[in-house]
Amino acid sequence: MQDHVVIIGTGLAGYTTAREFRSLAPEARLTLVTSDDGVSYSKPMLSNALRKGQTAAELAQASAEAMAESLQADVLTGVDVRAIETQTRQLVFDDGQLDYDLLVLAIGADPLPLPFEDRSDGRVHQVNNLQQYAAFREALGDEGRVLLVGGGLIGCEFANDLAEAGYGVDLVYPEELPLPALLPGPAGQGLAKALQDLGVKLHPGCTVETVERHGEGVRAQLSDGTGLRAALVLSAVGLRPRTDLALEAGLDVDRGIKVDRFLATSDDSIFALGDCAQVEGYSLCYVAPLTNAARSLARTLAGERTAVHYPVMPVTVKTSCFRIVAWPPDHDASGRWQHNGTGADLRGEFRDSAGVLQGFYLTGKRIRERMALSREMPPLIAAGVDAGTDPETGGDRE
Ligand SMILES: Cc1cc2nc3c(=O)[nH]c(=O)nc-3n(C[C@H](O)[C@H](O)[C@H](O)COP(=O)(O)OP(=O)(O)OC[C@H]3O[C@@H](n4cnc5c(N)ncnc54)[C@H](O)[C@@H]3O)c2cc1C
Incomplete structure (x- = not known):
């Protein structure tokens, strides 16, 4: 009898693992369990779908039934896994149980709690899945002003997308410049200017203190005393890997x-990948790492123990007003930035005292230099002694 492989989660991590595994083990018993509807979609598209006028239904790539058919698997939808009984190898649901031999946790991450007092009667949104995108789009209507909270990757991408789709945007963030975790000064300034040129009103160095209902929309109070009105609020203040289920197990x-x-x-007998996982110390909540992880995990599940290979996987920021690819240095890396280029075409390199490249960013036309810079850096996790990983695969997919 072959092992029964159970995957919790039907996001990109769950479905990619299932697809890779099925191609290696055509006969194995495979079950996916998800608390959502199991619709397959590409989450990165949520933050640039508005300018393309795409609805949630148009972003849906395949239903749970279609995925079950193509994967030759059971896909159990609307099932919240409440507990993992590791001794008996069982998942516990509200109304049943499921045995597993090998279990994969692909359960994603939750948006961080709202960092302000919300008295808006449901006019504050977060978009971390297709259903939330559908609710946001419906509440948004065809015109109006959106208050965006958070100047990170998702906040900046939504600001760009909303502005290009014709909405008014206020973008509030506590730092001096947008995307501080990814970009040093000159590139952050370039992005700030490009967003402003697109019509986004920036509120750097500010936090939102309260949001309350005002007529059909909201009124917000910022920490610098500014009062703002908007049709609704989109909070994009970051994600926290879902760990409760694992902790309780x-x-x-x-x-x-x-x-x-x-x-x-x-x-x-339990594995994890995607936004919920911390792989050898790395919590990388984006697509390229989970794709690499899914490929090697599928081999392990199929019986060929395979270590993941993490090359440097630069992040592509989907701000069409200012195209960026970046790989930031570690927080504790010592060294200095060197900036080159003019206008929208910039290149920055962070090198340590021995001249070793530790991080970089590229914007505009300089983006074509990303492969050369990525290759110059050592991998995060080198290909292991176990067979099967290909050091040339992986890398930036978006
Ligand atoms: C707006 C936005 C834009 C992005 N843009 C990019 C980009 O341009 N490039 C990029 O590389 N990355 C991007 N990302 C990040 C990327 O999309 C994520 O890293 C990736 O989709 C995470 O996939 P996942 O499968 O790990 O998690 P999820 O997609 O969150 O899937 C988690 C699954 O687990 C299920 N689940 C959770 N708990 C339970 C439970 N107890 N019982 C049953 N089921 C459970 C959920 O129902 C869901 O099916 C973006 C993210 C967002 C939100």
Whole structure:
């Protein structure tokens, strides 16, 4: 009898693992369990779908039934896994149980709690899945002003998208410049200017203190005393890996569910990948790492223990007003930035005292230099001794 492989989660991590595994193990018993509707979609498209006029239905790529058919798997939808009984290898639901031999946690991340007092009667939105995008779009209507909270990747992408789609946008963030985790000064200034040129009103150095209902929309109070009105609020203040299920099952958890280079948790029949996982210390909540992880995990599940390979995977920011690819240095890296270029075409390199490249950013036409810079850097997790990983695969997909 082959192992029964169960995957919790039908996001990109769950479905990509299932697809890779099925291609290696055509006969194996495979079940996916999800608390949502199991519709397959590409989450990165949520933050540039408005300018293309795409509805949630248009972003849906396949229903749960179609995925079950193509994967030759059971896909159980609307099922919230409440607990993992590691001794008996069982998942516990509200109205039943499911046995597993090998379990994959692909349960994603939750938006961080709202950092302000919300008295808006449901006019504050967060978009971290297709259903939330559908609700946001419906509430948004065809015109109006949106108050966007958070100047990180998702906040900046939505600001760009909303402005290009013709909406008014106020973007509020506590730092001096947008995208501070990814970009040093000159590139942050370039992005700020490009967003302003698009009509986005920036509120740097500010936080939102309260949001309350005002007529059909909202009124917000900022920390600098400014009062703003908008049709609704979109909060994009970051994500937190979902770890409760793993923690309650006794698995090791840190910022995410801790796994080694084989994607194994502290229980060797349970694996994790995607936004919920912390792989050898790295919590990388984007697509390229989970794609690499899914490929190697599928081999391990199929019986060929395979370590993940993490090359440097630069982040592509989908701000069409100012195109950016970046790989930031570690927080504790010492060295200095060197900036080159003019206008929208910039290149920045962060090198340590020995001249070793530790991070970079590229904008506009300089983006074509990303492969050369990526290759100059050592991989985050080198290909292991176990067969099967290909050092040339992976990297930036978006
Ligand atoms: C707006 C936006 C734009 C983005 N843009 C980019 C981009 O341009 N490039 C890029 O690389 N990355 C981007 N990302 C990040 C990227 O989309 C994510 O890293 C990736 O989609 C995460 O996939 P996942 O499968 O790990 O998690 P999710 O897609 O969150 O899937 C989690 C799954 O687990 C299920 N689940 C959770 N708990 C339970 C439970 N207890 N029981 C049953 N089921 C459960 C959920 O129902 C869901 O099916 C973006 C993210 C957002 C929000």
